[in-house]
Amino acid sequence: MNRQELIPHLFRTEYSKIVSVLCKTFGFSQIALAEDIASETFLTATETWGLKGTPKNPRAWLYQVAKNKARDGFRHNKVFQQKIKPELEHRNTTSIELEIDLSEPNIKDSQLQMLFAICTPIISKEAQIALALRILCGFGVTEIAKAFLSNKETINKRLHRAKEKLRAAKIDLGIPHTIAIEERLDNVISVVYLLYNEGYYSTTSEINIRKELCIEAMRLSLLLLDHEPTNLPKTNALMALFCFHASRFEARSNKDGEQTLYFDQDIGAWDQELIKKGVAYLRLSSLGTAITKYHLEAVIAYQHTQPNDSKEKWGQILQLYNQLLQLRYSPIIALNRTYALSKAYGKQVALEQALKIDMKNNHFYHLLLAELYSDSDRKKQKDHLELAMVTATTDHEKKIILRKLDKAKQNGI
Structure with missing residues (x-):
C-alpha cells in the first residue's frame, strides 16, 4: 500500500481509536480538542512522511505523535487547566503527565464506552448514527453527508448540536452497570443495525452496496461481543444477521456495479466461510429465552443462503415474517411477507394481501x-x-x- 493509500486507510482505522481514548482519559467534554488532536496527528503524518518517508511502524508512530500532541494540547487548554486538571489531581492522578493508554485492550474499552455514550435517546437516531460514523468509524463529513443524502453544512450542524447536547447532559463515558445495560443496549444495537442497513440496502446512495458501512457495523458489533456483559443472545443474533447478508456481497453486484437480483446471483460467489460464522453466531443466539427481531431476521437471512427454491423453504420464511409482524408491524415487513406468500402459495393468494398494503x-x-x-x-x-x-x-x-x-x-x- 503506497503512502497516498496508507494515510486515508489509517485515518479510517485509527482516528476513532485516538479520539475515543482521549475522551475516556480526559472526559467527553473535551471531545472537540480530542478530534483536533487526532486530525493534527494525521496532518503531521502527511507532511512528515512526504519528506522523510513512511516509518517502519506507521501505527506506533501515529500513537506516539498523538500522545505528544495530547499532552501539549491539554497543557495549554484553559478549560482543561481550570476544570479537568483539578479533578484528575483529586483522583490522585499526575494530571498532565498521566499515561495516555493506546494499548489494544484500552482502545476497545474506550470505543465501546463511546458507543454507549453517543447512543443515548437525548439525541435523535440520525444524530446518533452521524456521531457513530464520525467518531467511531472515522468518516469525513462529506461521506456522512452522502450517506444521509444531505450536505456538509447540515451534517456539521447536526454533529455540533449533538455534541453540545451530550456535553450539557454531562454524559458519562463509562459503560453502564450490568443492571442498566439491557435498556441502554437496545438503543446501541438499533444504531448499529441501522448503520448496517444503510450500507446493505444503500437507499441514499447510487452505489448498490456500501461495504465500508457494513464492515464498520460488523466491527462495532464485535466490540459488543468481546465485552462479556454485552455478549448476549441478541447481540449474537445481530452478528449472525450481518454475516449471512455479507456472505452474498460479491454476488449482489455485477462487474459494472449494478445490482443482481437474488435469483440471478452466482451461488458460487457466496462466501461459505461467512455463512459458517453466521451459523455459529446463530447457535449462540439461541441460548437465551427471548426472541428478538434480530433472531428472526437472522434466520430469514440464513434461509436466503440456502440455494433451494422449494415451497417448504418459503413456507418457513413466511412463518418467520408472521412472527416479525407480531413483534411490530412494518409495511416493509408486510411487503416481504407477501413475496414469501407468493412463493409458498401462489401469486393470486399473495395479490389479495398485497393490495391491502398502503x-x-x-x-x-x-x-x-x-x-x-x-x-x-x-x-x-x-x-x-x-x-x-x-x-x-x-x-x-x-x-x-x-x-x-x-x-x-x-x-x-
Missing part, C-alpha cells in the same frame, strides 16, 4: 405488484413497473426496472 409511494411495492400481475394481467404489470420507475430513488434501482420493462415488452405487452 405503500403507493414505494417502488418496491410496485415491483411486487408487477411480479404478482405478471401471469394474470400484463397491462397492470406494465403500469406498476412504470410507477416503480417514477418512485425509485437511485439510478441503479431505475436500471433494474428498465430491464424489467424491456423484458415485459419482449413478452408482448
Whole structure:
C-alpha cells in the first residue's frame, strides 16, 4: 500500500481509536480538542512522511505523535487547566503527565464506552448514527453527508448540536452497570443495525452496496461481543444477521456495479466461510429465552443462503415474517411477507394481501405488484413497473426496472 493509500486507510482505522481514548482519559467534554488532536496527528503524518518517508511502524508512530500532541494540547487548554486538571489531581492522578493508554485492550474499552455514550435517546437516531460514523468509524463529513443524502453544512450542524447536547447532559463515558445495560443496549444495537442497513440496502446512495458501512457495523458489533456483559443472545443474533447478508456481497453486484437480483446471483460467489460464522453466531443466539427481531431476521437471512427454491423453504420464511409482524408491524415487513406468500402459495393468494398494503409511494411495492400481475394481467404489470420507475430513488434501482420493462415488452405487452 503506497503512502497516498496508507494515510486515508489509517485515518479510517485509527482516528476513532485516538479520539475515543482521549475522551475516556480526559472526559467527553473535551471531545472537540480530542478530534483536533487526532486530525493534527494525521496532518503531521502527511507532511512528515512526504519528506522523510513512511516509518517502519506507521501505527506506533501515529500513537506516539498523538500522545505528544495530547499532552501539549491539554497543557495549554484553559478549560482543561481550570476544570479537568483539578479533578484528575483529586483522583490522585499526575494530571498532565498521566499515561495516555493506546494499548489494544484500552482502545476497545474506550470505543465501546463511546458507543454507549453517543447512543443515548437525548439525541435523535440520525444524530446518533452521524456521531457513530464520525467518531467511531472515522468518516469525513462529506461521506456522512452522502450517506444521509444531505450536505456538509447540515451534517456539521447536526454533529455540533449533538455534541453540545451530550456535553450539557454531562454524559458519562463509562459503560453502564450490568443492571442498566439491557435498556441502554437496545438503543446501541438499533444504531448499529441501522448503520448496517444503510450500507446493505444503500437507499441514499447510487452505489448498490456500501461495504465500508457494513464492515464498520460488523466491527462495532464485535466490540459488543468481546465485552462479556454485552455478549448476549441478541447481540449474537445481530452478528449472525450481518454475516449471512455479507456472505452474498460479491454476488449482489455485477462487474459494472449494478445490482443482481437474488435469483440471478452466482451461488458460487457466496462466501461459505461467512455463512459458517453466521451459523455459529446463530447457535449462540439461541441460548437465551427471548426472541428478538434480530433472531428472526437472522434466520430469514440464513434461509436466503440456502440455494433451494422449494415451497417448504418459503413456507418457513413466511412463518418467520408472521412472527416479525407480531413483534411490530412494518409495511416493509408486510411487503416481504407477501413475496414469501407468493412463493409458498401462489401469486393470486399473495395479490389479495398485497393490495391491502398502503405503500403507493414505494417502488418496491410496485415491483411486487408487477411480479404478482405478471401471469394474470400484463397491462397492470406494465403500469406498476412504470410507477416503480417514477418512485425509485437511485439510478441503479431505475436500471433494474428498465430491464424489467424491456423484458415485459419482449413478452408482448
